[in-house]
Amino acid sequence: MNKMNDIEVIINSKRYNLRGYESEEYLQRIASYINNKHLEFKKQDFYKMLDSEMKNVLMEINIADDYFKLKSRIKELEAENESKSKEIYDLKHEVISAQTKLDVGEKEIEALKNELNETQKKVIRLETELMDKNRA
């Protein structure tokens, strides 16, 4: 549980004392983000002509616009994540299927080696028998 903090921030050249659970560092990041927006707005001539109510609404809309842009970025990232999860699922199946084929193949190799071994022994037996016959 975080403790309550009293934090002084300067927003748009004015000092505010805020009380909350957020860390000092986090609130200063927010203040600095908002101050950059004020600076950007003040660079534009049309903004100077607006009354303070309109200025406030534009500022709210501008920050909310940033928020909604991130929201749609999150949708993209979530879709990307989902498609990667599907790819991982498919690849894991492919690995399992290849592993199964490998096991089958290894057993076949083992069986063939045994059969070959037995057949080679048979050849040796027959050759020995034949040599004995020839010698007789």
Added chain:
Amino acid sequence: MNKMNDIEVIINSKRYNLRGYESEEYLQRIASYINNKHLEFKKQDFYKMLDSEMKNVLMEINIADDYFKLKSRIKELEAENESKSKEIYDLKHEVISAQTKLDVGEKEIEALKNELNETQKKVIRLETELMDKNRA
């Protein structure tokens, strides 16, 4: 290229005429998001006691807080995406390596079958030869 739109929005019970490239639907979504915030704020007693400047700053901070929360969610999602990409890379390598082993195994099976076949033929030749000897 989008065309300029004149859009009327109602924010905090006041009518504003905005001009911009954003779609009507998008701006109304933003307005509705901001209006919900105003409604939430008005439910709280402390808010009523604040002067309008403080109210504005709190609203800006509140929206910016939503924005920063999404920012950190994006970081998480990006990290998740990156780790999934690595997993995909590793799994693809695993599939390739299993495929290579399968190819090697198949060649070994082929070679063993040929060798077995030759050895079995030899057995038949030797058995025939031996039968001839026995008959002689």
